Amino acid sequence: MLKIDPERLLGDLKHLRTFGATGPGVVRLSLSPVDMTARRWLAGRMSDAGLDASIDGVGTVFGRSRNAGPALLIGSHTDTQPTGGWLDGALGVVYGLEIARGLAECDETRHFAVDVASWIDEEGTFSGFLGSRSFVGENVDEAVRGARNRDGLLLGDALEQAGLAQAARVRIDKTRHKAYLEPHIEQGGRLEAHGKSIGVVTTIVGIRELKLHFTGQRNHAGTTPMSIRRDAGAALVAFIARMDEAFRQLADADTVWTVGRIELDPGSFSVVPGAADLYLQFRDASAARLHAMEAALAALIRDFNVEGRASVVTTDSEPPEEPVTMDTALQTHLANAAEALAPGQWERMPSGASHDAQVIAHHVPACMLFVPSIGGVSHDFIEDTAEAHIVLGCEVAARAAADILRDLLSRSPR
Amino acid sequence: MLKIDPERLLGDLKHLRTFGATGPGVVRLSLSPVDMTARRWLAGRMSDAGLDASIDGVGTVFGRSRNAGPALLIGSHTDTQPTGGWLDGALGVVYGLEIARGLAECDETRHFAVDVASWIDEEGTFSGFLGSRSFVGENVDEAVRGARNRDGLLLGDALEQAGLAQAARVRIDKTRHKAYLEPHIEQGGRLEAHGKSIGVVTTIVGIRELKLHFTGQRNHAGTTPMSIRRDAGAALVAFIARMDEAFRQLADADTVWTVGRIELDPGSFSVVPGAADLYLQFRDASAARLHAMEAALAALIRDFNVEGRASVVTTDSEPPEEPVTMDTALQTHLANAAEALAPGQWERMPSGASHDAQVIAHHVPACMLFVPSIGGVSHDFIEDTAEAHIVLGCEVAARAAADILRDLLSRSPR
Structure with missing residues (x-):
């Protein structure tokens, strides 16, 4: 029977929080020394979980399951805003890690393939969504040559200093990556206002x-x-x-x-x-x-x-960002899992914030799951989510992940 | 017969314009080297006109008539805004100088006393209305010790550098100064819009x-x-x-x-x-x-x-500035002179801008005369007034000055 380990999940989240901890918040800007330390720790935890882990040529931490595909890709980001919260994207990355462990520990699902990613620079310290954009095949060389952080450091120089300039860049494998799941904190106050525990995202606005x-x-x-x-x-x-x-x-x-x-x-x-x-x-x-x-x-x-x-x-208009619809079949898997574990305590909702999922959704069916943000606060040191919600979110995501993979395996050629 | 000399008037205004000339405009900030050069030139022109001229302990240029009072005081300011126009306060000061000369050249009025002032720092480079405030007896020592210009220069140090720190400060003599006239450009577009040549100010707002x-x-x-x-x-x-x-x-x-x-x-x-x-x-x-x-x-x-x-x-409320009503008898003198020289071409109007007259009016009956600003523009390099209006304004002011002094002399004890 598939189970996640709440203590291990919370332990890893809290350990990750120590990298760049600042009061109750976290300052872990992309490719900074503390961010690189966190990335190496994360890669180690992925290896411990049996994944083939590496940090790629732009800084993305990628843990690849040794199981054959079709694979579910679970990811988010571990970089933060200049005054960041401890969960934000870290939640989804550690969910992925815990779900990979949970599936491996269950006889029925130990052959399921879950790849886990921490996409670099979602927050745009140098160039927003750099990791997911590179992953789907977008040419990011111009950003590497020209993008700078607030201190004027060139992205290329930051990668050089991090020892990553020569590393391979991980790329999407469309024969393997058949679905993408990004768990995330809501960053708004809607679930809390409605008294719900889980959000199933319909669209990224x-x-x-x-x-x-x-x-x-x-x-x-x-x-x-x-x-x-x-x-x-x-x-x-x-x-x-x-x-x-x-x-x-x-x-x-x-x-x-x-x-x-x-x-x-x-x-x-x-x-x-x-x-x-x-x-x-x-x-x-x-x-x-x-x-x-x-x-x-x-x-x-x-x-x-x-x-x-x-x-x-x-x-000075910015290029328009069109809404990105989440895959409806994947939404149904999330909804079914939420209804099974938290009946009546979930709702469908749009994501008002941007996420790596909007980049990846153009290449692979994608979905997102939200857990409530206390007071609707994010991008702030005091950002937080109730532990019960953190655990429930991971349980729902794990159950949905297993369902998604079961579905993918049933439809894949033997 | 009282006459002003248009050529001499315009010549002095144009010469004053050369001090700090910047394109069509003027940059002559209070107590700057070029402002001090202009003040010394002005004091010289006052002496040429038979006035006892000096630069006082805060920088005001004061030309005192050698005739006994009652005296009409005519003044305004020759300092400018950081991007100033050539007329602004300069107009009223040179009007005063020309009126003193005109009265002295006419047999009927050569015994009339007109004192002429260029009040320092109307524009507030260090401390707004410094000259007129000091003149009416306000204690300005705090400003001298604490006020700074945009470069951080202390007013006291600026006065020291100008060689004025030890000079006497000129003070109002209520037994002598019985009326104050401040001619000025309108700084708005009302006279132009109404097709008028002269404004008689009712109130400073x-x-x-x-x-x-x-x-x-x-x-x-x-x-x-x-x-x-x-x-x-x-x-x-x-x-x-x-x-x-x-x-x-x-x-x-x-x-x-x-x-x-x-x-x-x-x-x-x-x-x-x-x-x-x-x-x-x-x-x-x-x-x-x-x-x-x-x-x-x-x-x-x-x-x-x-x-x-x-x-x-x-x-951060500023202390309220209450409206200041111009003396109605003096207004009548201005109105009569305007109607005599420009029948139907004048109107009564408030002053939307602040002037030294509002400081002095609390101590001496005061009045103001406006000439039109082309396009309503002021505090700008392109500020200008038609020469015909400059000359007419001085003729009206001179006629009113003579009437005012005639009136004062008729009422003063012999």
Whole structure:
């Protein structure tokens, strides 16, 4: 009978936490000395679990099962934000390790193949999703040559210092890797608010990110009557109100949009702003809705410019990230396992945050499982999840993993 | 017959422009070497005009008529903003010089006393209105010891370097100084918009200046649903809309309010702002209206905090500046002179900007005369006024000065 070992699971998570521990949180930036120490420890734990473990040419820790495929790949990331929490991506990596151990200890499943990965640099210290992008075959040489961390260190030099520059880069094997599972903390407050213990992810939301630049006329704040002002800041504020109204018309309960930054020029008490910038991001699980929001925004901009008090243009747009749907068959395996172990205590939900799964899902059927974040907090030293939820999440993931592999094996040629 | 000399007036203004000339503009910051050179030249021109001229212990250039009082004091400032225009305060100082010369050249008025001042640091390079404040008897020793310019130079050290630290400070003589006239460029676009050539100032507006600090909850912009956000930036934007509405209800055509700066914390695309700051200034000629606006703002803050999504408090308020009414008898002299020389081409108006006159008006009846600013531009290199308006303004000011002095002499004990 398949079982995971809660003590071993929590023990490994807590040991991993010691690398870069800072108060209750963790600072373990990609390829930093402490991150490399953690990676070597992790590779050792994978070897102990019977996996063929290595750190690849970009820093990803990869533990390959000695069993023949089809294989389930379980992964996430062990690098952190500059002020990171102890679980974040570490949870999913250690889940993978524990599930590989659990399956190997059970007679029925000891021939099942689970490969485990800690993808390098999910957090973008140098270049976001570097490990998963390299794994699926994206050319990351430009990032290796040009990407720098906040201290100005080149990614290539960091890999050299870590002794990885000459190491092989692990690549997807589509004859072997037939499914991907990424367990993760929720990083939001939804499960907690709904009193649930497990989230089965339906979609990783798409993202639009852009700046809006408003141009008016800089003027003396004392001598310029309101009636003749062309105040770029006032225009920006009026625009936000209209945009909120337009987006509310289009939104569902999971649609989010955020004005994260506002800059008025020149930015002093006594000067009517002549220019203004608004930093806008919006996310949704529906590609159609994202396109509708873009169209609404374009219409607002058009109308605004016709009125003529101040002009507005879009600048510095990031490339659009489209929503990525999780594989429905894999979702069903997760849902079945959740219902078996925590009946009524789980729900389907989108992921509002980005994950390596969105990179890998374009190449292999992928799914994600969430456990609740206390207070919805993440990317913060105080990020945490109840131990009962950590253990339950791993049990659900293990049961789903076994089901997925059983399914894959039944459909694979003998 | 009293006449001013347009060529001499424009010649002196253009010569003064050469000190610190930068393209079409002027950079002549208080007590800088080029400012001191300009002050010495100005004192020389005052001496040439028969005035007893000196640079006082804070840097004010003061030219005292050798005639007995009652005296009309005419002044403004020759220091500039970091990117200053050539006229700004220089206009009023050279008007004073030219009027002193014009009166001395006319048999009927050669015994009239006009004292002329260029008050130091109106623009606040070290400490705003330093010269006029010192003149009316305010203790400025604290500023001399503690105020610094943008380069960190102490005012006291700047005075030492200028050789002024031991010089006497000129003081108001209430037995002599019976009226104050400050001619100035408008710095706004009202006269131009109305097709007028001369403005007679009724009031120098009062000012309120404060920051509003909003506190919400910092959160992940992807995983935090709109419904549970406590977005400090969104609260700030909503507050501005309500404030605009409330202020519009209270405003007349000359009331102005300005949001000059907005800061969201932490200020990135992916984070729901946890805190936000709004820099607010409002000005009006009516003390009652300023108080009503303050009360409306306080009520809005109260209501906002009751609703509870984000909290708002006022921080870093500047001391209130109350409106200062110009002496009505002096206004009448200006109005009569304007109507005589430019019939129908003048109007009464408030001053939206601050001036030394607001300091002096608390001690001596004061008045101000405006000439139009082309395009309403000031505190900018391209600030300018048509030569015809410069000359007309000086003619009106000279005629009014003679009328004022005639009036003062008729009322003074023989």
